[in-house]
Amino acid sequence: MENRPSNVPVTINVNGNALSAEVEPRTLLALFLRDDLHLTGTHIGCDTSNCGACTVLLDGDAVKSCTVLAVQADGRDITTIEGVAGDDGSFSAVQEGFRQEHGLQCGYCTPGMIMAATALLADNPNPSEHDIRHNLEGNLCRCTGYQMIVNSVRWAAENPDGVSVSVGGQGAHS
Amino acid sequence: MIPAAFEYKKAGSADEAIALLTEYGDEAKLLAGGHSLLPLMKLRLARPEVLIDIGNVADLSYVREDGDHIAVGALTRHRDVERSDVLRSALPVLAHVASTVGDPQVRNRGTIGGSIVHGDPASDLPSVVLATGATLVVRGSGGQREIAAADFFVDFLETAVAADELLTEIKFPKSNGAGWSFQKFNRRAQDWAIVGATVVGGDNPGVSLVNMGSKPELSVAATEAMASGASPSDVGAAAADGAANPPEDLSANVAYRRHLARSLVERAVAEASN
Ligand SMILES: Cc1cc2nc3c(=O)[nH]c(=O)nc-3n(C[C@H](O)[C@H](O)[C@H](O)COP(=O)(O)OP(=O)(O)OC[C@H]3O[C@@H](n4cnc5c(N)ncnc54)[C@H](O)[C@@H]3O)c2cc1C
Ligand code: FES
Ligand code: FES
Numbered sequence: 001m002e003n004r005p006s007n008v009p010v011t012i013n014v015n016g017n018a019l020s021a022e023v024e025p026r027t028l029l030a031l032f033l034r035d036d037l038h039l040t041g042t043h044i045g046c047d048t049s050n051c052g053a054c055t056v057l058l059d060g061d062a063v064k065s066c067t068v069l070a071v072q073a074d075g076r077d078i079t080t081i082e083g084v085a086g087d088d089g090s091f092s093a094v095q096e097g098f099r100q101e102h103g104l105q106c107g108y109c110t111p112g113m114i115m116a117a118t119a120l121l122a123d124n125p126n127p128s129e130h131d132i133r134h135n136l137e138g139n140l141c142r143c144t145g146y147q148m149i150v151n152s153v154r155w156a157a158e159n160p161d162g163v164s165v166s167v168g169g170q171g172a173h174s
Numbered sequence: 175m176i177p178a179a180f181e182y183k184k185a186g187s188a189d190e191a192i193a194l195l196t197e198y199g200d201e202a203k204l205l206a207g208g209h210s211l212l213p214l215m216k217l218r219l220a221r222p223e224v225l226i227d228i229g230n231v232a233d234l235s236y237v238r239e240d241g242d243h244i245a246v247g248a249l250t251r252h253r254d255v256e257r258s259d260v261l262r263s264a265l266p267v268l269a270h271v272a273s274t275v276g277d278p279q280v281r282n283r284g285t286i287g288g289s290i291v292h293g294d295p296a297s298d299l300p301s302v303v304l305a306t307g308a309t310l311v312v313r314g315s316g317g318q319r320e321i322a323a324a325d326f327f328v329d330f331l332e333t334a335v336a337a338d339e340l341l342t343e344i345k346f347p348k349s350n351g352a353g354w355s356f357q358k359f360n361r362r363a364q365d366w367a368i369v370g371a372t373v374v375g376g377d378n379p380g381v382s383l384v385n386m387g388s389k390p391e392l393s394v395a396a397t398e399a400m401a402s403g404a405s406p407s408d409v410g411a412a413a414a415d416g417a418a419n420p421p422e423d424l425s426a427n428v429a430y431r432r433h434l435a436r437s438l439v440e441r442a443v444a445e446a447s448n
Contacts, residue, residue, distance in 0.1 A: 004179065005179050005180060005181040005182070006181065008182050024179070025179075025180055025181065025182035025225065026176055026177045026178070026179055026180060026215075027176075028176065028216075031176070047175050047216070048175075048213060048216075049209065049213055049279075049280070050364075052277070052279060055279060058282075061253075061282040062278055062279050062282060063279050063282050063283055064279045064280075064283075067208060067209060067212050067213060067283070068208065068212075068283065069182075069205075069208065069212070071182050071184075071227070072205075072208065072227065072229055074184075116278065116279070119278070120278075133363075134363070135278050137277040137278065137363045137364045138276070138277025138278055138279040138280065138364055139277075
């Protein structure tokens with residue numbers, strides 16, 4: 001195309017902060033979050049909508065941010081992994097579950113897993129093992145074999161208040 | 175992977191979308207959930223110059239009973255189809271098939287209209303359109319028209335929807351308690367069907383196949399066999415033999431695809447007759 005397409009103004013509520021920006025229409029939400037907002041907790045794994053590493057919440061629903069345009073998030077609420085912990089840094093129940101049950105090894109898939117699990121528990125606070133596996137179908141993990149991840153989500157379901165441990169505090173698996 | 179540059183237009187209503195389609199013609203593509211189009215654009219297999227975003231046209235997202243049929247708005251997301259109480263009771267096959275599309279993240283974005291207009295032979299929802307004999311309502315600058323399921327899917331990724339038209343609604347006949355079954359064969363839970371089959375029983379039976387040709391297809395031979403009361407295995411054989419042009423890919427060659435079609439249809443007919 002000879003003429004450069006015009007940028008589009010958007011206002012996106014990211015982790016509770018309303019942000020206004022002018023974005024090139026082809027900007028993927030994942031890249032907007034990572035490159036423009038420096039929220040690099042959202043990982044890009046496959047870049048082909050298969051692995052779920054890039055999962056964020058769009059108005060509370062889990063979506064793959066490598067397959068959403070930033071302009072499609074205009075006027076919406078986005079929650080990334082950076083917005084999951086409490087304001088005081090305390091882990092959410094799902095984060096704490098991953099720590100307690102050792103739901104990660106390399107950690108690459110973990111932000112996406114936590115976002116997908118967060119959406120699941122918001123919708124179904126007491127999921128069966130089948131529910132958990134079915135709802136994490138869109139998230140691939142190359143390390144854990146999934147069992148520890150399922151255990152982590154079960155832990156979060158059983159301990160909805162989590163355990164109040166601040167980030168950077170004493171590790172649970174020392 | 176980043177799509178080629180395009181101009182972005184947001185349509186607030188169906189009429190606005192049609193006006194934009196009329197203005198930009200072949201250069202433009204509609205963007206619904208984006209879960210077929212954006213992956214193609216990222217691979218640069220599609221390079222529309224203008225994207226018309228209809229994702230926010232809220233009044234095209236609904237499921238409602240309307241006399242003898244159920245009307246589903248084209249912008250209804252797979253997740254809302256899957257969870258619709260109306261569909262679960264009046265057309266459970268549609269709710270069930272929607273629940274098998276991709277994974278939760280895909281179902282939170284993808285729309286029934288996008289899936290149908292995309293016309294991918296490997297996609298699941300067109301098989302319900304065909305097996306139930308649904309009617310597709312499209313609107314363009316020339317007004318509104320209705321297209322029968324049998325006339326809708328034209329060729330690979332090609333449907334009867336014209337460049338300046340929008341699919342607005344799908345009218346599914348109510349199942350009235352008729353038996354049904356959907357069989358999807360894949361290797362991993364989130365995958366597309368290697369082969370799939372939708373069977374509905376009752377007075378107007380239908381047998382349709384997923385990923386057994388260049389477009390979503392009703393198996394005419396199997397549907398006729400079922401209507402005449404043939405056994406599940408005979409209906410399965412009719413479906414397998416009747417598929418004119420099964421694709422060949424890394425997952426399956428033609429013989430294996432025919433074998434799968436036969437088994438899946440046999441199973442589906444038995445289940446739908448229970
Ligand atoms: C990882 C992954 C796994 C998937 N697995 C499956 C699966 O197992 N089974 C399956 O069936 N599908 C699967 N899909 C596809 C998914 O269902 C898509 O969402 C769907 O095919 C397209 O719907 P959409 O709303 O995203 O359409 P879009 O991608 O926005 O649009 C698709 C096409 O339809 C056109 N279009 C969209 N809406 C309209 C309308 N109302 N009127 C006229 N034209 C329109 C667009 O211009 C475009 O050409 C998968 C997708 C992904 C990314
Ligand atoms: S990076 Fe988005 S699904 Fe893999
Ligand atoms: S922990 Fe390494 S990919 Fe999941």
